[in-house]
Amino acid sequence: MRKLKGSEIENFIEITMNPLIKPDNVLDESLLANHIAKLLFYSIKNHQETYTSKSLSIIENILKFALKNNLTQATRECVLGFINEILIHSRPKEDKAQDEFQEKIIISKSNLFEHFAKVFLQWVSTLENVQENVGKIELIGQVCTEMLVYHKGNN
Amino acid sequence: MYLIIKRIYYLFLPKNFIIFFFFDSNSLIGNLINQSLLKSIFSIVRELDTVYSNSNMLDEETASILKKSNFTVISKLLKYKENDLLKEKSYVEFLDTKVKRGNHSDELINFVFQRIIEESDKNIAHRDYMKEEEFLVENYTLRRYSYDVLLHLILQNFSWERIITLEGAENSTLYLHNLYLFFIVHKYTNRRNKIQLQSEKYKLNNELVHSLQNLMDQIVSLPLQSSHSMEESTSKNMINYLQVLLFVKCFDLFEITAKDRDTIYKMFTQLNQKLYEKLHQEKINNQQNGVTSISAEKLYELPEAMRNQFEYEVFRRDQVEFSLRELLLTLKGETLSKIGLFSKDKNPEELNAMIENEFLFMINNKNHVDYLRSFHYFLEEVFSHLKANLNSTKTSSNSSFVVEGDQIYLSLEKYGKYIEEMAINLSNPVGSVRKYTLEILTKIQPHQFPETTGKNESTIVGTCDALKLCLEVC
Numbered sequence: 073m074r075k076l077k078g079s080e081i082e083n084f085i086e087i088t089m090n091p092l093i094k095p096d097n098v099l100d101e102s103l104l105a106n107h108i109a110k111l112l113f114y115s116i117k118n119h120q121e122t123y124t125s126k127s128l129s130i131i132e133n134i135l136k137f138a139l140k141n142n143l144t145q146a147t148r149e150c151v152l153g154f155i156n157e158i159l160i161h162s163r164p165k166e167d168k169a170q171d172e173f174q175e176k177i178i179i180s181k182s183n184l185f186e187h188f189a190k191v192f193l194q195w196v197s198t199l200e201n202v203q204e205n206v207g208k209i210e211l212i213g214q215v216c217t218e219m220l221v222y223h224k225g226n227n
Numbered sequence: 228m229y230l231i232i233k234r235i236y237y238l239f240l241p242k243n244f245i246i247f248f249f250f251d252s253n254s255l256i257g258n259l260i261n262q263s264l265l266k267s268i269f270s271i272v273r274e275l276d277t278v279y280s281n282s283n284m285l286d287e288e289t290a291s292i293l294k295k296s297n298f299t300v301i302s303k304l305l306k307y308k309e310n311d312l313l314k315e316k317s318y319v320e321f322l323d324t325k326v327k328r329g330n331h332s333d334e335l336i337n338f339v340f341q342r343i344i345e346e347s348d349k350n351i352a353h354r355d356y357m358k359e360e361e362f363l364v365e366n367y368t369l370r371r372y373s374y375d376v377l378l379h380l381i382l383q384n385f386s387w388e389r390i391i392t393l394e395g396a397e398n399s400t401l402y403l404h405n406l407y408l409f410f411i412v413h414k415y416t417n418r419r420n421k422i423q424l425q426s427e428k429y430k431l432n433n434e435l436v437h438s439l440q441n442l443m444d445q446i447v448s449l450p451l452q453s454s455h456s457m458e459e460s461t462s463k464n465m466i467n468y469l470q471v472l473l474f475v476k477c478f479d480l481f482e483i484t485a486k487d488r489d490t491i492y493k494m495f496t497q498l499n500q501k502l503y504e505k506l507h508q509e510k511i512n513n514q515q516n517g518v519t520s521i522s523a524e525k526l527y528e529l530p531e532a533m534r535n536q537f538e539y540e541v542f543r544r545d546q547v548e549f550s551l552r553e554l555l556l557t558l559k560g561e562t563l564s565k566i567g568l569f570s571k572d573k574n575p576e577e578l579n580a581m582i583e584n585e586f587l588f589m590i591n592n593k594n595h596v597d598y599l600r601s602f603h604y605f606l607e608e609v610f611s612h613l614k615a616n617l618n619s620t621k622t623s624s625n626s627s628f629v630v631e632g633d634q635i636y637l638s639l640e641k642y643g644k645y646i647e648e649m650a651i652n653l654s655n656p657v658g659s660v661r662k663y664t665l666e667i668l669t670k671i672q673p674h675q676f677p678e679t680t681g682k683n684e685s686t687i688v689g690t691c692d693a694l695k696l697c698l699e700v701c
Binding site: 182185186189190192193196197199202203206209210212213214216217219220221 | 260261263264267268270271272274275278279282284285286289292293296297299300303304306307308
């Protein structure tokens with residue numbers, strides 16, 4: 073994904089996440105959601121310039137995809153899974169061999185979630201049909217809760 | 228050097244990027260939610276509040292779902308980021324208006340309670356290594372403002388009447404549940420203080436006292452033998468039982484008037500006496516087989532968190548049936564520990580007779596952890612009163628306690644014969660049984676052990692000190 077141009081990201085996310093909104097009886101939805109979440113996260117993680125503007129653009133497109141389309145259980149699981157991957161993989165006090173790499177994630181984690189919050193805030197403030205978007209609002213609440221619960225807010 | 232190189236490297240990034248990433252890593256380690264992120268999360272909370280508060284297009288169910296979702300975030304903010312919230316006046320104003328002083332249903336209050344003290348939070352540091360008690364302390368100890376919010380929520384719908392008659396409660400068990408959860412929070416957060424109920428509506432009237440008395444009588448009259456089927460009425464009986472148990476527990480929470488205090492003391496003494504007679508007689512008759520029990524399934528009708536809590540304090544974990552005898556013992560213990568609070572109204576002779584009587588009962592039930600704990604609290608209260616009046620505490624050869632210097636003990640002459648029997652408990656597999664047995668044993672006057680070493684004869688003091696030492700060494 074790191075070799076994509078900025079203009080190609082949106083399409084790429086559409087293609088990757090599309091199976092989540094079109095249930096397929098052959099595939100286990102939960103398994104699919106889990107795998108796509110990992111795929112998306114590790115595609116950013118493998119990037120040498122972790123959380124660059126391109127990474128943020130990818131994340132923003134993931135969130136926008138979830139908020140724009142019909143929210144299925146699989147999409148919900150995928151978004152929460154993606155957020156948990158970021159939380160889990162940026163523990164402080166990793167051993168030294170990982171320091172250089174981990175540090176880049178730790179440095180930007182707070183700002184990264186702030187970016188999440190801003191995307192959500194923008195969406196909520198322009199929301200017109202609340203009744204039809206209850207699930208998405210709940211998802212936003214869940215994401216905020218995940219951030220706060222993580223390591224007791226690390227306070 | 229590394230940091231300098233790193234910063235130079237960042238200088239070559241685009242301008243907007245430098246602002247975004249120019250942080251010293253150490254400043255962010257262990258601080259995921261910084262003020263800026265907190266501000267964004269709080270803005271979402273505010274925005275969502277506007278969505279469900281002002282939209283006339285929403286049906287009641289949708290508004291309730293959205294409110295719950297938002298209250299989940301608010302609860303976690305209170306639990307984990309209270310200090311940061313208090314720094315910003317506008318946050319506090321919002322929480323005061325929307326949460327603390329809002330008019331909420333029992334269901335929503337229950338929801339907030341559960342989210343604030345939720346045991347299932349992931350990532351609690353060292354959770355796997357915590358002892359049960361440590362984990363409870365971690366979960367139920369709140370900071371000042373969060374405690375204040377919960378206190379406001381619980382007092383919003385509180386009245387003795389609601390506990391005793393359950394009148395006006397949307398869901399009777401839910402209301403008891405909220406009160407019980409607050410009781411636990413208070414126990415871990417603000418134990419030393421009592422809540423003053425000054426309003427008239429918080430006073431006990433004769434009608435309420437009569438209802439409470441009826442409730443207590445119903446509990447005491449429940450059959451201990453299984454010849455009576457309790458299946459159909461189990462839920463009702465369980466709720467009655469929990470009502471009485473909660474009333475007794477909550478007595479410790481609130482500061483009440485002198486008149487109410489006297490009334491309650493009489494009721495507690497009567498209840499204790501009735502339970503004493505019922506349980507003691509049953510023990511003498513050795514009716515161990517076929518005791519009335521309540522199946523675990525019936526408990527599942529109670530809200531989950533309440534069940535979990537009572538499993539900790541009342542019912543043993545992994546138990547599928549609960550003996551009514553055990554439940555009554557717990558109630559008796561709870562009542563006895565509250566009677567201890569009235570020690571200052573009694574003279575040493577009365578206390579002497581009470582301790583003697585209750586000690587014998589405790590010996591007969593020495594394996595019941597809740598009873599041991601309650602008996603220990605009872606002794607603590609009595610002794611703290613006696614200690615405060617050390618000079619006027621006279622002891623005779625027939626007395627239950629002796630004064631040695633500035634210490635008060637249970638008389639060795641009277642209670643020494645129970646030491647061996649109690650000491651068996653020190654090998655009990657349940658830690659709390661060992662702990663409270665030891666606490667009780669250390670209240671018995673130390674025995675003088677003569678010891679001869681060569682020509683010099685010396686005396687070692689301490690039956691219980693020796694036991695304590697042995698236990699610590701083990």
